[in-house]
Amino acid sequence: MFKNKSIRLIFGCLIFVMAAFILFHAGKASAGEAPPCLNYTILGSSSLDTPMSQTVVVSIGEMDKSKLKSAVLTYKNRSTKKQFTAEAKQIYRDAALFTMDFDDSSLRGSYELTKISFVYNGVSQEISYQETGKTVRFAVDEKMAAVPDAVIEGMSFEGEDQVVQVEATDTKPDIKGALLSAPSLNMKGKSRSGEKVIVLDPGHGGYDSGAAANGLKEKELTLKIANYCKKELEKYSGAKVYLTRSNDTYISLEGRVKYAASVGADVFVSIHINSAANTMASGAEVYYPNSNYRPSLGTEGKTLALAIEKKLVALGLADRGVKIRNSATGNTYADGSPADYYGVIRQAKQAGFPGIIVEHAFISNASDAKKYLGSDEALKKLGIADAAGIAETYGLKKKTSLDKTKITQLTGKDSTYVYLKWKKVSGAQGYEIYRSTSKDKDFKKIKTVNKGSTVSFKDKSVKAGKTYYYKVRAYKKSGGETVRAGFCGVQKTKVLKKPSVPSASSSKTQVKLKWKKINGAKKYQIYRSNKKNGSYKKIATVKSVLTYKDKSVSKNKTYYYKIRAVGDGTGGNTYSSYSGVRKIKTKK
Ligand SMILES: [Zn+2]
CATH class of the missing domain: 2.60.40.10 (Immunoglobulins)
Incomplete structure (x- = not known):
């Protein structure tokens, strides 16, 4: 559920919108400098009842510079077309705080932000919400008119998306406090190594067993599927996988998404088992985010949903398709569009990543239960199918194992060193050389050759008269990890002593x-x-x-x-x- 008093950072800075600004504001910006971008808008509440005040925070331009001097926000009543303005009450770095008082019900209606005028770097400028393709609406004393799964034209969130949720207190909104807490809540925490952060969410747990039928409990099945899925995904490089729970504990829906956000989720996959009163119902279906509010997440979620559904259907499950489900109770996103029905999908979208719900099979259907849920082997197949869909969607590649190398030369060239040469391994980024004085123990790494093309090494740390055993293995770095090949067979050599003068x-x-x-x-x-x-x-x-x-x-x-x-x-x-x-x- 939405919390009325929560403040949401709504929009990221859009590259494509920036381009629009450049065109739109070319005449107004000072020479040689790109006009500032509208980074995001925070709306205090998506609907309010009089007498109440609306709070809006708008961020413009660079964060660390105090270039923003004054700002005026214009908004209109969508039915009467009457325009209003609010002057910034506070400016902190890039952000301006506005309040709008709605004292009595004569002001009722649906409102929309139209433009923001401001002085930036000494230049008066203006950004129109319509021009940016951003629609920010709220309702006063009425319910937001529902638009069924409306696509907001021209919105794209491919840029540096940033969605944070800051709980406002009942005290006067403090812009500084809200913004200072924002960086730690930067939920688009793409891992620095470029890994895809995948959060798997085994549904239910603890006192919440989920559905139960045919001797099976949903919470147990979902945990197993998630574990199998994780294990499978870990065979791919470039993926970091987290589970919202790894044992039989209860976690709230909100807690699951919060956890995902805290680990910098790129995608959230909730794992469930379906159930219906009609025991004939069977098969797999996947729910994905609607195209409202942050349409790119809807698109991404749908692609993933389709990929997983396809893999599940390939196992023989009936194809119930991929679906969206909108809120039936009038819940809306901050832009006034209908919210997704499912909490995890909605909250994931608000947190900035796509969330989907995979309903694997029907626990209530005797055939589904027996064939797809009745054994660990069957559950493993479901987990692997999920993983395959995820890997396909995000282009994850299986970690390729490196071939073993072979020592082709191990010779003493004189009594002071051993010369080692080995077979080049395709894909290797280097080699590790191990040595021991006994055949099958105490091997120590004596050298890491960090070039795949270097296939020889002179070991000068040898003593004449001693026998040494060598083994070599190739390695490569993949998705932030080091993948190592197995060792080649051990080869030995004796360093011959220098003969005395005959x-x-x-x-x-x-x-x-x-x-x-x-x-x-x-x-x-x-x-x-x-x-x-x-x-x-x-x-x-x-x-x-x-x-x-x-x-x-x-x-x-x-x-x-x-x-x-x-x-x-x-x-x-x-x-x-x-x-x-x-x-x-x-x-x-
Ligand atoms: Zn469930």
Whole structure:
């Protein structure tokens, strides 16, 4: 229900309307500056009884600058066409407060705001409500004439919508207080990460069981469906999902929407089960907001309703269609148009997001109850159907899992580092490298490579003689979360110790080298040069022995030798560093 004394911020600043202003006020604005925008209008009450005062707050232009100097609001009686004006009683930042006294019933009728004249930045300007497409009406001593689901032409709320509800006290309206409390009530709390905030509302709970029939209770079914839906939606990226209740507790309808607003809801989906005296009634139907007041929410709600209904019908439920339901008791929105009948839909619209009610199946119908509500498996299908409709409407994409990578190379290039190379994973934004000294435990992340195109890493924090195990996984950021692939298979490598300088003995025709065994070495390579710092050539590779006889030598000549150990690696050999150099002269 509307509270008469509540003040509502009605309109957001409309980009499309701003364009209209620029055209309309081009001649009046100071050169080079865009004319100020009508941000919103707060109406104290949508209907009043004489003697009473109406309170109106109008926000114009920038919030932080005190450019707004004086303002006069013009309004008219819609039947007598008589015009009235009210001068601003207070101006605070961008907002002007007006009061209009309606002392006796001679002033009865329906009123509409027509224009606001003001001085902004030293320039006299005027904004016509008609030009902006904003209709703000209220009634004095009479009921607002009901317009069935009227579309307010030319209204669009694609801009920075802001709808806040400020409870007025019985004391004199205090503009400053109302506006200061407004920022915390900014209900269009789009999450900063760009995630869609989806609030699922399992109907009923606590002492309110909802409908009950065929051995089933609505409050239990709705909670299960909502949980299944949440679980499914969490498989998508870019969605943040909240439940208004996660256990068997009672929450008022108002409390549900308030909670949604507090978490910055983008959409509110109320989950219910239908029931009828006629047990033949069956199937699914979805209620969405009417096209009054904030038509874009009606449109969005309808799109969502249609998508969910389609998914439910695909499960075999009878198609009862998507529907709006207007208030039958003359409840109106702040602009005087008929309000939505259902509290959560109405309040969600007032809070600035579309609310829909999904009536999944009939608990009162034996077939629906058995087939669609009678098992967790069936309820899961309903939850998944809801999630699919939501995901489709908002273009949510399933979180794609990343492929596992594979270590293609793991080799020691000398005794001081291990060289790692792995297979590029499509879609990866980086890789995490883990290492351990045992095969299946104590892995620690030693490096995060934050480029999907980098597929190699030199691990210099190794000790010669030790064996290391490595595994790598790809990751990517998706919807504010990090999605990680599984680890690739563990690969190991031994960092070969640097051999000590070989010992050598010579004759006229040969040089005999001897060295100490290196653990993990399968082979040794022998290098020779004629100068200590000259270029060394590999003259031999020997397996499983620790000596080498170099017979291709001349007598009475000095030779320089060094060796290195070779082990098995992944995707290539692993090498130790070169030993120090042994100098030896052959005999004369
Ligand atoms: Zn219900």
